[in-house]
Amino acid sequence: MAMTIKSNTLPFISETISDARIAYVKNLAMTKEDATVMRIWDKIKDWFCGTRKKEALGHIYDLTHQGNLSKPQFALQCIKAFHSLSTMVGAAYQDKFKALITENPQGGWDLEFIIEGALRVECSLDQEQNKDSALSLVINNDLMKPNASHKTLENNDTFLNTEKEERQTSETSNREKHYDNALFFSHVHDFLNEINIPHLDAALHQPAMARLAALKNFDVMPIKSRASxxxxxxxxxxxxxxxxxxxxxxxxxxxxxxxxxxxxxxxxxxxxxxxxxxxxxxxxxxxxxxxxxxxxxxxxxxxxxxxxxxxxxxxxxxxxxxxxxxxEEPLSIFKHDEVYKTPSEVVFLWMYILRDAAIDLKNESADLMINLFKAWQSRYLNHQTLTLSSTRKFLKEDANLLRRAGLETLANVVDSKVQSVVPCLLRQLPTADSDLSPTRLHDNVYGRVFESNWIASLVANPPDEVKSAMSTIAHYYSTYLSTLSCNKQDRMLRKVLKGLHRQIVGDKRFWFKAFPEIKALSTSTFELPSFLTKLQKILCADIKTGEQCIAVPYLAVKLFNAINGLPVIKHELWQIWTNVNYKRYIQPRTGRTMEKKEIAESNVIPIPTAGITLRYQPPAVSNADRMTSEVRPCNRYHIPSAENINNFPAVKNALQHGLPYSGGVSGSTGIMLSIINHLKNQGTDIDLRMGLLGSIMFMNYDGGHSIHESLWVANQKGINLSKTKSCNKDLDGFISDYESFVAIYKNTQCEKALSDALSIAWERSFNYLTQYSEDYKALKLSNNVQKEPMESNY
Incomplete structure (x- = not known):
């Protein structure tokens, strides 16, 4: 049966097909014409938290694409999209959103939706002429007053009303002839009820709706005479x-x-x-x-x-x-000038092309591919030369080297003066950093996928040395709680445990499914001594699994925060200095604000996911047998806006070097390192390196921080992570070198574990690229990457 659908006809449709819609806008809008939508997005994207770009793109698409919709249907679509966009932005941008209505000479209405400096969309409703329709539109008396023909929808005037009329005839043909506007207002009324907007005579109780005057002024009576x-x-x-x-x-x-x-x-x-x-x-x-x-x-x-x-x-x-x-939307990809890619996107694609070519070629040509591939792997890990300028420089060098070797086809993939169906890699990159917006750099899908897989492999098979370090930290807190109990400090113990329980209940994690004991702590009822008994059982148990490993930093950080709730006189000196260090050095450089919890919870992706991928990115790590769908911290954090990014040089510098931004530099890592240093000062046998790795395993797998955001804190606290003999004193300029990070585990069991996990991460990340990259698919289709002739200039 052949059918055609109107957008938003069924309430659940837009959510179900949003991935396809966003794929069209974000991945396929590559022509100059299609890029208009992308440029709109580029102008306003930083008004939204980085993890909600998927939703923002969908709403912008709805605002700018009428398709086959009738005028009233498109008007309804615009209202819904404009409502969603305006409720997603922060208070600082509310005055940029305006909705206008103007009575036109034909007796209809022109609606205009404006996002200042970014977007202006117009749609209209024609006047109803047929008095036999299900309802008629009555202009409010206020609109007939002088100077009232042009109203902003930001006041409390009622500008539209619907009135049921006694039907004199039941003829279907008359009833449907001019029904579109009636349908529009019926749907608007349904929409108002769905999002729980009270009638005008009631006080607005939702802050998000109070910001959106464009909808609260649609005074629409319930339509019982006509069901849709x-x-x-x-x-x-x-x-x-x-x-x-x-x-x-x-x-x-x-x-x-x-x-x-x-x-x-x-x-x-x-x-x-x-x-x-x-x-x-x-x-x-x-x-x-x-x-x-x-x-x-x-x-x-x-x-x-x-x-x-x-x-x-x-x-x-x-x-x-x-x-x-x-x-089946016609693909417009690569027909004209592209929207620019980021260095990390281009580099990852080039690495895969080199690896693929090494399999097809022989002898010296294959060796050349392998050497180039390994060089890019090293650059990707150390990040120092993953900037735009360095990436362009090394790509040009590769192209020249390939041409000298007689591998012209591969050289043209990198740099070609001939316009082809698929632009060469250098053409896909801009020439200036100003053309790479923070949010584009923030996406960093391959960086997120790579790190998520690297750490997930360690969680799946945790090194014994890490398990030992985590056990030591767990036993420390077990002893602390036992001391409070033995000293009859019941009030203090109860306050700490209640604070811990409150944090766990409000911050459940996807990996609790694989660790039932910690899941038992997250019940809403708090009872002593049962809660303490369950907690001590976890802290004193032998650590065998990755989930048990990462549960230690999870509990340790929350216990630290719970103890912060005690009077300062009860704090130890190391705790005080940890808090001072966070406020003085770490917090000012995080550059993050948090999305409201209720918004984050309403937008949890249905697929159980680990790691630091964003909502709209296909999961890098997923295992429904060991995970549930929960909010990950990285999906609640906002990055600094484009206007404010220069105020956070540590964030900007990391983004420009291809490092993923998840939650900003990690205060939780600072807490963990302080605990480990405190234990070492007490004479406890614990390896700081293993404690650091265990902390990173939690921060990244749990979805809170990138590896760099933990290493930044490690460097700040005096752990040497570079090839030099001292730490980097330039905190804002510190760039993590993952090769140097791996090197500090030389001659330990962790050295092999990290190396094996790295190999898995590379393989899974390349598989992710071949599955989801439109660039890779286009290259394959265009036959740009062909098997080279075996002869070469070597």
Whole structure:
């Protein structure tokens, strides 16, 4: 059956197909024309937290693409999109959002949605002419006053009203002829109810809605005289038996009531049979229902009634058709100038091309590919030369070297004067850093995937030395709690444990599923001594799994914070200095603000995910057997806006060197290193390096911080992580060298564990690239990367 779908027809559709829509806008909008949308996004992207760009892109797409929608449907789509965008931004940008309505000479209304300096979208509603339609639009008296023809939607004036009229005729043709506007206002009313906006005579109680005057002024009365397909579709739950039949009962001349009745009951009643036929006729004459079909489907649709099964199939079919339509959008990729890539994107693609070419080539040519590949691996790990200028420089050198070796085809992949279907890598990069916005650098999908896989491999098989260090820290806190209990400091103990419990309940993690003992601590009820007993069991247990390893930093940081709630006189000196160090050196350089918890929880991706990938990025690490879908810290953090990025040089410098930004430099790592130093000062046998690695395993796998953000703190606290003999004193200029980081574990068991995990990370990251990279697929399709002839100049 051929069908066509209107956007936002069913409430759940937009969420289901958002990935396809965003793929079109973000991954495929590469022409100058399509890039207009991207440029809009580039201008306002930093108003949104970095982890919500997927949603922002979808709403911008809805604001700028009418497609086959009617005017009222597009107006509704714009209202919803504008509402969502305006509620996503921070307070500092609220004055940039304005919605205007103007009465036009034809008696209709022109709506205008403005994001200052970025976007202006116009749509219109024509005046209703047919008095027999389901409702008519009445201009509020205020609009007829002098100077009132142009209203901003930021005041409390009611500018539109709908009024039910007594229907003088029931002719379907008249009823549907001018129904679009009525449908629009019915849907607006449904939308207002969905997002719980009170009527104008009630006080606005949602801060997000108080910021959005564009919707609170749509004073729309409930429409009972005309139900839409959306209303009816919402009645269809999976619990309704498939053979139940939809019936339409007219309670009053202008009031309709839909319900489902038992099939046998309907067939045995002439009255119910008529109600079923009325319901079928009603559905067939709904514009938003019939918009699903572009060909005659009389054989598919029953003529005299609809069963719940029929309607369920219609919902499912319409959803599948919508996804098909989005997937079949004509690709415009690489037809004109591209939107610029970041160095990390280009470098990762080039590394894979080199590795692939080494397999196809022989002898000296293969050796050359391997040497170039290893050189780029080293640059990728040390990050010092992963800037835009250095990346361009080394790519040019590679192209020259390949040409001298007679490998012209590969050289042209990097640098070519000839315009091809797929631009060469140098053309995909800008020439100036100013063309690489912070948010583009923040995406850093391959950096996130690589680090997430590297650390996940260590969590899957934790080194014994790390397990030993984590056990030592766990036993320290076990002893601390036992001391409080033995000294009869019950009030202090209760306060610490209550503070810990409150943090755990409010901060559950996806990996709790693989560690039932810690999951038991997250129940809402706090009872002593059972909570302490469960906690001590965890702290005193032999550590065998990766989840047990990372649970130690999780609990240690939260215990540290709970102890901070005690009077300062109860704090030890090392705790005080840890707090001072955080406020003086770490906190000012994080550059992050946090998304509201309720927003983060409402946008948790359904796929259980570990690591530091963002919401809109396909997960790098996922295991439904050991994980649940929970908020990861990296999906709550905002990066500094483009206007403020220069105030955070440590963040800007890291982004420009290809380092992932997850949560900013890590205060939690600072706490862990302080605990380890305190234990060493007490004479405890603990290896600082193993404690650092265990902390990084938690920070990264848990989704809180990149490896660099932990190493930055390690450098700041005096751990030498460079090839020189001293730490980097330039805190804002510190760039992590992961090769040097691995080198500090030389001659330990961890050396092999880190090396093995690195190999796994490379392999899984390249697999991720071949699966998701449109650039890689385009190169394959264009045959730009061909097997070279075996002869060369060597």
């Amino acid at each position: 397909w959306v209303n009816i579709a919402n009645l269809i739950s999976d619990k309704i038996p498939d053979d139940n039949i939809l019936v339409l009962k007219k309670e009053f001349p202008s009031n309709l009531h839909f319900s489902f009745d038992d099939e046998n009951k309907v067939k045995q009643s002439a009255r119910l049979t008529k109600y079923a036929a009325d319901a079928a006729s009603y559905l067939r004459n709904l514009p938003d229902f019939m918009h699903y079909f572009i060909e005659d489907s009389s054989e598919y649709l029953p003529s005299n009634h609809f069963t719940a099964g029929d309607l369920k199939r219609l919902k499912e079919s319409s959803l599948e058709e919508l996804k098909r339509i989005y997937k």
